[in-house]
Amino acid sequence: MTEDLSFRRDELPEDASLIVIDDDRPFLQRMSRAMEGRGFVVRSASSVAEGIELIRDSAPAFMVVDMRLEDGNGLDVISELVRLRPSARSIVLTGYGNIATAVTAVKMGAIDYLAKPADADDVTDALLAPPNAQAPPPENPMSADRVRWEHIQRVYELCNRNVSETARRLNMHRRTLQRILAKRAPK
Secondary structure (H helix, E strand, C coil), X not given: CCCCCCCCCCCXXXXXXXXXXXXXXXXXXXXXXXXXXXXXXXXXXXXXXXXHHHHHHCCCCEEXXXXXXXXXXXXHXXXXXXXXXXXCEXXXXXXCCCHHHHHHHHHHCCCEEEEXXXXXXXXXXXXXXCCXXXXXXXXXXXXXXXXXXXXXXXXXXXXXXXXXXXXXXXXXCHHHHHHHHHCCCCC
């Protein structure tokens, strides 16, 4: 049996259960309170293990999870939620955004990927967006340098973080690639 999770932004579904998972405790508390204020029934966790335990106890209709947690990767929690409740809608939050991880998160079942600091309105809009809805165009699109960096990161991830293989596929000197990978993402 599949659940229908299509609804309007101003009305929550009957099952508004939500799990928020983040190892930044102040952020976790703020987000949990804000989502409760928007009508969600919130449970929270600060690790992959705690999140999986909450899901196994009672799989929620919605989930917001940080990509990088102290004890692992938020994608592990998404895969457990998808296994137990395929119709659940999950959002990935991260301060380390790149296109490769966004693509991976969506392929694993997340409906959206938001960069931190995302506010509760952005999270609510993403959770309640109709399926296949197009996001509005960005106010500040990525620079050409950032697009290049994102492409390099994607190929690097697809090559299982193998620098030599990535350099070969990008037709780039290995040391040049290492310097690029060591730098922070351009704005």
